[in-house]
Amino acid sequence: MDNKITIVIPCFNEEAVISNTLDNLLFLLQKLISDNIISKDSQICIINDGSTDKTQEIIDKYTKETNQIAYIKFTNNFGQQAAFMAGIKSVNSSAIITLDADLQDDYTIIPDMIKKYKEGYDIVYGVRNKRTSDKFFKRITSEMFYNFMNLIGVKLINNHADFRLLSSNAIKLIRQFNEKTLFLRGLVTIIGLKSCNLYYDRLPRKNGKSKYSFKKMISFSIDGMTAFSSFPLRFIDFIGILMLLSSILLILYGMFDFSFKILIVFILLFSNSLILISLGIIGEYINKIYIETKNRPLYFIEKTTNL
Ligand code: UDP
Ligand code: MG
Numbered sequence: 279m280d281n282k283i284t285i286v287i288p289c290f291n292e293e294a295v296i297s298n299t300l301d302n303l304l305f306l307l308q309k310l311i312s313d314n315i316i317s318k319d320s321q322i323c324i325i326n327d328g329s330t331d332k333t334q335e336i337i338d339k340y341t342k343e344t345n346q347i348a349y350i351k352f353t354n355n356f357g358q359q360a361a362f363m364a365g366i367k368s369v370n371s372s373a374i375i376t377l378d379a380d381l382q383d384d385y386t387i388i389p390d391m392i393k394k395y396k397e398g399y400d401i402v403y404g405v406r407n408k409r410t411s412d413k414f415f416k417r418i419t420s421e422m423f424y425n426f427m428n429l430i431g432v433k434l435i436n437n438h439a440d441f442r443l444l445s446s447n448a449i450k451l452i453r454q455f456n457e458k459t460l461f462l463r464g465l466v467t468i469i470g471l472k473s474c475n476l477y478y479d480r481l482p483r484k485n486g487k488s489k490y491s492f493k494k495m496i497s498f499s500i501d502g503m504t505a506f507s508s509f510p511l512r513f514i515d516f517i518g519i520l521m522l523l524s525s526i527l528l529i530l531y532g533m534f535d536f537s538f539k540i541l542i543v544f545i546l547l548f549s550n551s552l553i554l555i556s557l558g559i560i561g562e563y564i565n566k567i568y569i570e571t572k573n574r575p576l577y578f579i580e581k582t583t584n585l
Contacts, residue, residue: 281317283310283392284348284374286365288325288358292379293332294486296324299381300340300347306388307346315392320371323348323585324379325364328355341583348584356577358489359460362440364577366452368585375443380486382411383441384478391443391476400448400471404441404478411482416495423499430509432502433467435475447471458569458576461502504562511563514556521549 285303289296303322310316324337326349340347350364362376373395375388383404391402412420424436440462444452451469452462490498503510528545532538 280372281315281320282371283316283320284365284369284371285322285388286325286362286369286374286376287322287379288327288361288365289329289333289337289379290327290355290358290489291329291331291333292486293329293336295380295484296333296336298484299379302381303385304344304346306385310389310392315389321346321348321584323350323365323369325349325361326351327357327361328352345584349582350579350585351581353578353580358440359462360577362462363460364579366444366449368579368582371446373443373445374449376440378440380483382481382483383439384481387476387478394474394476395443395445398472399474400445401466401473402443403435403438403473403475405435405475406437406439406480407477408479411480419495423502427503427506430503430507432464432506434463435467438463438475442466445471457505458572458574459501459505459566460576461498461505464502464506500562504566508563510559514559517552517556521552
């Protein structure tokens with residue numbers, strides 16, 4: 279099993295791209311096998327995250343033709359992060375590479391990733407050079423997110439998403455995380471094994487639509503922030519103290535002049551809105567506790583093939 283590599287790909291309604299992706303990756307895998315770089319039992323493992331289109335039919339066609347392709351079929355849509363985790367927990371390989379189904383992340387650097395792995399790196403991060411292919415809005419919001427996360431002290435690799443190689447050592451450690459709010463790119467930096475970055479240009483999605491709606495993106499970012507930092511909670515303390523100080527100043531001022539009615543209304547509205555926002559932030563953390571204590575399974579598997 280020494281050089282068995284598995285490429286793990288989450289798929290949610292990817293009928294428009296999956297054939298092309300599998301053809302390209304199979305070709306690459308064959309080449310790496312014939313060059314004796316990876317072992318013959320290396321695979322591509324699709325995690326079908328509750329697709330309702332023809333994705334499964336297409337996967338079935340491939341798995342009948344070759345056992346180089348395996349799949350894990352979820353009973354429902356549990357999300358991309360849960361799908362990656364299923365791959366990490368269920369696949370036994372000397373290394374796995376996680377990759378999105380639309381090949382926006384340049385899979386041609388996979389041979390270099392494997393080279394780094396053989397040099398002794400346990401984690402090889404795929405890092406995006408430029409994101410001119412992403413829409414302006416996505417680029418800006420994503421940049422703001424990474425900057426904010428850095429600001430509040432969450433260690434993330436800038437411009438790295440979920441394209442990475444993990445050695446069996448890294449897999450063993452990641453399997454120990456039991457949290458339900460999954461933000462893998464944050465967890466991977468915590469384990470602290472030997473790692474390096476490989477750079478590539480992010481390509482546009484060729485077919486099909488992005489499965490990350492604006493709502494899903496916001497929710498994923500809030501999950502990332504609250505799962506890795508209690509800075510927002512502390513920030514509430516800071517604002518509270520600031521408001522207390524300003525109210526004392528205002529009382530002192532009011533002793534001399536009571537004519538600032540509009541100012542008072544403004545301050546009332548302002549402080550009430552801050553209280554509501556603070557409650558919202560606290561609620562976000564309570565929600566996390568709620569989700570973690572329920573301890574529900576992350577996903578349900580309906581069927582696996584060739585695994
Ligand atoms: N994905 C998934 N479950 C979901 C949403 C997305 O498995 O609920 C997969 C999707 O099929 C793709 C990857 O996650 O392989 C990234 O999704 P997408 O390309 O739509 O995201 P974007 O690149 O726009 O951020
Ligand atoms: Mg994509």
